[in-house]
Amino acid sequence: MRMLTFAKRSLKEILRDPLTLVFGLGFPGILILLLSAIQANVPVNLFEIDRLAPGMTVFGLSFMTLFSATLIAKDRESAFLIRLYATPMKAADFIFGYTLPIVPIAVAQSAVCYGIGLLLGMEPTVNIFYGLLFAIPIALFFVGLGLLFGSILNQKQVGGLCGALLTNLTAWLSGIWFDLELVGGAFQKIANALPFYHAVQLEQAVFAGNFPEVLPHIGWVLGYGVTAIVLAVAVFLEQMKKG
């Protein structure tokens, strides 16, 4: 009950921030439109919609870190969390209360990307549904990061780290825009060791119906996701103890 009450509140706070709509829901969609316009005017296959739309959902999901971290940092700075710590709310109420509302937002975000893809000629298949389903573990990884950064950084730092750095890392190291093999070397090795590339590969494999290819990539995403969430919960609990 408390958890749902708090989750409802978190959802309202996120959705009532106009930046959420502009950057979170709108920006990835605009990028799909722009890159598709470029694709229409070049003779080689740079941004095929069947690979671009699933990839862009992952870029969109990186904004979930910004949303959750901003909300938590704001609650810490305004002492709203202090007020709630002094109520009968338990640690689980806070953690799920911040995490649960991101799931429908993440699914909606992914649906916008796939929806724009459909408008641009992407084939409507049942795999879109699976794509939305597999977006959830990817979103949980980004929410785990949000919970972690929101617990240790202030709003300004969150804006810089999650709004600028993380979204750029996701964009460049994920292979959405270009094949990582074109760069190769250390760049590709680093990209392979991080979850962003695997998240994109996961979404693209699911949408293409190549389910055997899902397995190694979902392992990376879940591994990073579980690590981020465990770390975030530990840091959040430590912050609770400090009051």
Add this chain to the structure above:
Amino acid sequence: MNAIEIRALTKKYKDTVAVNGLTLSIGEGELFSLLGVNGAGKTTTIKMLSCLIKPTHGDALLLGKSILTDANGVKSIIGISPQETAVAPGLSVQENLELMCGIYGFSREKTESRVEELTIECRLQDILGKKAGKLSGGWQRRLSIAMALIGEPKILFLDEPTLGLDVIARSELWDTIRALKGKTTVILTTHYMEEAESLSDRIGIMKNGKLIALGTAQALMEQAGKDRFEEAFVALVKEAKI
């Protein structure tokens, strides 16, 4: 029974003793003010009493419930309005009050009646539909107190409730706080001497984590040999060799 029994409460941070062996009793329905210069230990004391941080030594009983062994029990009988405004900025005033009702597990009927009661008690009728983040500092403080009261606390902690408010907003908040006297035990911290003098049944003055003076405003003025309370406070703090 006293509302609060504090026994040798101590909080140490590495090399600093923020609160040092505080022992104090506060009666039910009493409005008690804690005064002190910055770093005296007022906020740390409130944080320990409201189970936000654990004491290094000592204990405190709030209506018989120990902050060490029954934190959940303590949290069910207290309310807190922190120094900062501590409201949900994207929610309306009504939604903020309803949120707190949900957190205390109230039914829909009880939520409706508590929101109505607090709206009248804290005179929030005209701003119920407004976003909390768009309110002036005075209205946010009033909402903050209403949110602290929504769980029907037996003990209410107000940490610098009128900080940064203009004279009118402060005076209006004083009326709200005065109305609680006798019904709720209120522990107030403030830097405004006239606030403590005007509102409090008793006042405790802290310095470097220790309670250096305790009594009514009148008794403290007599103790310091001063006619004005602010002068008495300054004299008592300066004279205390800690």
